[in-house]
Amino acid sequence: MKAVLCTKYGSPQVLILQQVPKPAPKENEVLIKIHATTVTSGDVRVRGFKSPLLYWLPMRIFLGIRRPRKPILGVELAGVVEEVGQRVTRFKKGDQVYAMTGMRFGAHAEYTCLREDGIVTHKPQNVTFEEAAAIPFGGTSALHFLRKGKIQSGQNVLIYGASGAVGSAAVQLAKYFDTEVTAVCGPTNLELVKSLGADHVVDYTIEDFTNSNNKYDIIFDAVGKASTSKCQNALKTNGKFVTVDGQGIAKERTEDLEFLKERIESGQMKPVIDRYYKLDQISIAHEYVETGRKKGSVVIRVV
Structure with a gap:
């Protein structure tokens, strides 16, 4: 499959589109064919390794010393379940879902595996995959x-x-x-x-x-x-x-994705999207997000 790898910390040019092995789901996981993802401010901070001096060393140890330990960035996605592990009961092949990958990242790719009990649920029915990907973070x-x-x-x-x-x-x-x-x-x-x-x-x-x-x-x-x-x-x-700065990281909960789904489907909330890019344009997307001038989300079309 195609995936964007962050080969080291640095400018957007350290991001390279490569072929990597397609993951296979474990018995409690679903394999998702990703249709859309985003570039968030968090992705930009990790790629450029922007950390307060006080947290520089612990963050470096946590994320990776010379380069990100999880080289495929991306924390939110929308797509279709392509395969389910034998113990999975919440989802079936063909389900449209949206999700957050959290600190395991991995959304800047054509496929990813997520635990059935992870931050994943059925996507709002009244929005596109691109719009759904712009909601979770x-x-x-x-x-x-x-x-x-x-x-x-x-x-x-x-x-x-x-x-x-x-x-x-x-x-x-x-x-x-x-x-x-x-x-x-x-x-x-x-x-x-x-x-x-x-x-x-x-x-x-x-x-x-x-x-x-x-x-x-x-x-x-x-x-x-x-x-x-x-x-x-x-x-x-x-x-x-x-x-959002210095008061901890927002807790990621499946019930919050369900809550947001209800708000979207009832018309009480709508995703805001600034720009769209293709997967092979992700370095350009990083450059734009890094300006700090984006409105809402910057979406990456994978399919």
């Missing part, structure tokens, strides 16, 4: 941190970095939880976040939300560029600041 991350902030109906919630994969999902989920949402983003994305349901929008290039008189129950930094000290003035008493 941003959706589960947004859900995790909004819950960490103890989101409740009637609250005032601010999403900083509202146009990215995590931020665009957070805006929609915050509206689902019946909150009043203020979305902070750049000028070119104001209409996008309005279309996702934001009640108020702030162009960070001309307005600093921390200097306004507005106070929030939750401030969610979806891009890791704010700080508790900077946002303290904009929080209500007992308000919470949550961020």
Whole structure:
């Protein structure tokens, strides 16, 4: 099968499309023919090995000393079950699924094997494979941190970095939880976040939300560029600041994929896709994601 290998840490040019052995499922695994995957900010950080100095050595040991121990990157996918292990009961051949591979990676390929009890479930019926692949990473991350902030109906919630994969999902989920949402983003994305349901929008290039008189129950930094000290003035008493940077990794749970599936199928949420690339264009996709200007997800068409 074809797969993109990260041959060493470095620029996007270290990514090489190669033929590798097609995996075979174990008795508790499913073999998935991948139709679509994405390039996330996490993929870019691993490929370039961008780590805070304090965590440099432990991360190097965890990921791989000279190059990634798991050379096929990619953490989210959508595709079709091609083969099932003899003990698998949840899925059958031909099922359309979407999934997260987590720290085992492996989605930048034509096939991958996942445990039946892994972060995999049937894909939403009303979206394409490309759209389904754009849901898991941003959706589960947004859900995790909004819950960490103890989101409740009637609250005032601010999403900083509202146009990215995590931020665009957070805006929609915050509206689902019946909150009043203020979305902070750049000028070119104001209409996008309005279309996702934001009640108020702030162009960070001309307005600093921390200097306004507005106070929030939750401030969610979806891009890791704010700080508790900077946002303290904009929080209500007992308000919470949550961020994707430095507050742990979002827990990946199958029930969250099911929850997102329900939101998509009911029309309460939609995937946001910026650009599409082919598998052999993945280095170009990495270059674009690395600019930090993407809206929603960058999708890789495998089939």
